[in-house]
Amino acid sequence: MAEKQAPVAKSSNFIKAVFAIAWKDLAAELRSRELLSAMLVFGMLVILIFNFALKLDAKTRITATSGILWVTFTFAGTLGLNRSMAVEKDRGCLDGLLLAPVDRSSIYFGKLLSNLAFMFIVEAIVLPLYSLLYNVNLFNPGLLLVILLGSVGYIAIGTLLSAMAVQTRTRDVMLPILLFPVIIPVVVAAVEASGGYLQGMDISELRYWINLLLVYDVIFIAIAFMVFDYVVEE
Amino acid sequence: MNKKPVILLVLDILSLVFLAVAAYLALSYAPMEATMGNVQKVFYFHVANAWVGMLGFISAGVAGIAYLRSGNPKWDIVEVAAVEISLVFFLIAILLGSIWARPAWNTWWTWEPRLTTAAITEMIYLAYFMLRNGIEDPNRRARFSAVYTLVGAVSVPITFMAIRLFRTIHPVVIGSQSAQAQGGFNMSPDMEVAFFFSLFTFTIIFADLFWHRIRLGNLANKTEELKLKVME
Amino acid sequence: MIEVRKLVKRFGLKTVLRGLDFQVEQGEFVALLGPNGAGKTTFLRILATLSRPSLGEIRVAGFGLPHQAAQVRQKLGVVSHMPLLYGDLTAEENLRFFGQMYNVNVLNQRIGEVLDLVGLTSRRRDLVRTFSRGMQQRLAIGRAVLHDPEVMLFDEPHTGLDQDACDMLDKVLRDVAARGRTVVMTSHDLARVEDLATRYDVLSKGIISATSKKSELKSGNILTFYKKALAGENG
Numbered sequence: 056m057a058e059k060q061a062p063v064a065k066s067s068n069f070i071k072a073v074f075a076i077a078w079k080d081l082a083a084e085l086r087s088r089e090l091l092s093a094m095l096v097f098g099m100l101v102i103l104i105f106n107f108a109l110k111l112d113a114k115t116r117i118t119a120t121s122g123i124l125w126v127t128f129t130f131a132g133t134l135g136l137n138r139s140m141a142v143e144k145d146r147g148c149l150d151g152l153l154l155a156p157v158d159r160s161s162i163y164f165g166k167l168l169s170n171l172a173f174m175f176i177v178e179a180i181v182l183p184l185y186s187l188l189y190n191v192n193l194f195n196p197g198l199l200l201v202i203l204l205g206s207v208g209y210i211a212i213g214t215l216l217s218a219m220a221v222q223t224r225t226r227d228v229m230l231p232i233l234l235f236p237v238i239i240p241v242v243v244a245a246v247e248a249s250g251g252y253l254q255g256m257d258i259s260e261l262r263y264w265i266n267l268l269l270v271y272d273v274i275f276i277a278i279a280f281m282v283f284d285y286v287v288e289e
Numbered sequence: 290m291n292k293k294p295v296i297l298l299v300l301d302i303l304s305l306v307f308l309a310v311a312a313y314l315a316l317s318y319a320p321m322e323a324t325m326g327n328v329q330k331v332f333y334f335h336v337a338n339a340w341v342g343m344l345g346f347i348s349a350g351v352a353g354i355a356y357l358r359s360g361n362p363k364w365d366i367v368e369v370a371a372v373e374i375s376l377v378f379f380l381i382a383i384l385l386g387s388i389w390a391r392p393a394w395n396t397w398w399t400w401e402p403r404l405t406t407a408a409i410t411e412m413i414y415l416a417y418f419m420l421r422n423g424i425e426d427p428n429r430r431a432r433f434s435a436v437y438t439l440v441g442a443v444s445v446p447i448t449f450m451a452i453r454l455f456r457t458i459h460p461v462v463i464g465s466q467s468a469q470a471q472g473g474f475n476m477s478p479d480m481e482v483a484f485f486f487s488l489f490t491f492t493i494i495f496a497d498l499f500w501h502r503i504r505l506g507n508l509a510n511k512t513e514e515l516k517l518k519v520m521e
Numbered sequence: 522m523i524e525v526r527k528l529v530k531r532f533g534l535k536t537v538l539r540g541l542d543f544q545v546e547q548g549e550f551v552a553l554l555g556p557n558g559a560g561k562t563t564f565l566r567i568l569a570t571l572s573r574p575s576l577g578e579i580r581v582a583g584f585g586l587p588h589q590a591a592q593v594r595q596k597l598g599v600v601s602h603m604p605l606l607y608g609d610l611t612a613e614e615n616l617r618f619f620g621q622m623y624n625v626n627v628l629n630q631r632i633g634e635v636l637d638l639v640g641l642t643s644r645r646r647d648l649v650r651t652f653s654r655g656m657q658q659r660l661a662i663g664r665a666v667l668h669d670p671e672v673m674l675f676d677e678p679h680t681g682l683d684q685d686a687c688d689m690l691d692k693v694l695r696d697v698a699a700r701g702r703t704v705v706m707t708s709h710d711l712a713r714v715e716d717l718a719t720r721y722d723v724l725s726k727g728i729i730s731a732t733s734k735k736s737e738l739k740s741g742n743i744l745t746f747y748k749k750a751l752a753g754e755n756g
Binding site for chain 2: 212215216219222223224225226229232233235236237238239240243244247263264267270271274275278282285286289
Binding site: 087147288 | 569570606607
């Protein structure tokens, strides 16, 4: 019993914990598919509603596509974020994670990775589907870069706020109310940049938006990293 | 703490007197602006209110960081006070801005960066209070509010930049480029006196209200404490 | 093994623990008794590093709280009335996940041993979601002993279990305690606790108001002891 314990906060342990958390989320999800199916069905319904609400003819599509895509991702994303944190809270699993001798920020980065994976899976299905339905080519490297950067920023702050939201009395409605007002820069930049790429604009015209997304991603990952302790510890 | 400090009383009186003077300066002393007429007078108070909103916003962010660092519940009271004051003054600033925009730009609302950012800040404040309402444990409530204040304090400037970038790139539907010209004017020295006095007055009012609200928070805490003592 | 001095815990203005003193020697099995709302769970959460003390000194397994929380966590196994397990993972996957979090060596072998200990080897590949409450609770104990902790904390582990499940749980609890581990368990089921524990402490009004070793009590007298303790006559 008195075996020597390695120092607890070693970086290899940190990375191991991050991937263990992300892996168990993915393993559980690939089995139940509750979260992904909810996000996907919801996403498709949003597109369906836009189809009729905006009367998406060929002309409107050119300008509206990037907006529709990001509204879909944002809304479907909150479903996923909420569910992913609720799983931790429901059986007291968050306490289980907090009892482990790992740095708290490894919990944040683990959840960040799995949430990001869910987001990418949904996007990887919605994009080709949208291409097919509306005959728009969405396989544009610039667009994919914007989706990558936008999703990272969205999930970075969303993971932090969802950890707060599940610990409130009104947890089902709390996340979008907390999240939407602070992700407006991501939405503005992502919609503008995606629209620009789809209309074949030059990268030099869009670099401000890409920069803005990068700045947002870096700042909010840093902030979440710094304050996550206060969100999960009593 | 129980007795009202004399300085606070002095601040109360100063606030009232200065407000009256500021009103006189703005409405009567400052000359009528040539093209816009009476509506331009809104400007003296609009800017001053927005200024107080900003002061509250910054104070809340500072208090939030101070709470997370120290864990002292006093900072939570300061933070709530700052957010409440900022919420009200931004609201007044937005309303006054609308009154100004109607004749100047021919619309009640425009998606002008400062106006939009102020509106988004209000949404963050509303979310802030909903968050507080949803948490029973006072320690957790204070921690979560401080974290959200911090997140808001960082996101608002980025939002402002994003919207400004958005506006400069897009063709303008209403106002903006022409609105700058329509709404813009050069201040005469008399106008400057009225303008800066108004800013000064509202800063005093901010300090006064801030102090009152923090005192109120402390007193509310004290009554709660006494109530708990009686119940035992 | 556990040393607590003048522990105070406040929630806002409400004081739950008021200068609580508490000592546990290695190998003791302490039952922490007390009425609902006395602060048993709060106290256990503080020992478990899940909640910070407002004031006071705490040492668990030689490390101070809250500053050396990470070291304490390595020595600590916790079972709560919630299973702290993932329903969409199998028993084995749950143990593997937590084993990785605790950085357990030779994990596969250890998982086999633990499943054996809690009697779930035959269900190792089944989803935890399909387990009964009693089985989940036994697996939760398996999760808690995975890294061979020196100190174990049980927070009302019998909650929501039927008679049979309770008896099986008790068997596992005894096995766990038999290896020289130090155990603190909260409960309000006096009859069940009487047998398991070697010492009974009563927590009421924010302090430990009475304590008694099993050897000092005649069997069946735990109820009298408990009632006296609540009435304030330190027995």
